[in-house]
Amino acid sequence: MDDDRTRESVPNSDQTGYRQISGIEAVDDLATLAPEVLNAIAKGEQPEGITSDYLIKTGFPAIWSEQRQQFASL
Numbered sequence: 001m002d003d004d005r006t007r008e009s010v011p012n013s014d015q016t017g018y019r020q021i022s023g024i025e026a027v028d029d030l031a032t033l034a035p036e037v038l039n040a041i042a043k044g045e046q047p048e049g050i051t052s053d054y055l056i057k058t059g060f061p062a063i064w065s066e067q068r069q070q071f072a073s074l
């Protein structure tokens with residue numbers, strides 16, 4: 001993939017590249033999870049509602065205290 005392409009330009013050139021960027025973006029977002037959430041996931045102790053599908057499709061705030069509030073309702 002050319003380095004000078006933006007996310008916005010990729011769908012106009014090839015859908016495969018768009019999906020790859022979307023996947024990378026989703027993983028990048030997961031890196032902003034609060035440490036205790038990541039630890040719970042690693043131990044398999046997260047609330048039932050916290051799945052990778054939920055996190056990627058629903059989204060979550062980057063601020064850890066707001067994450068705690070959002071995840072507490074699951």
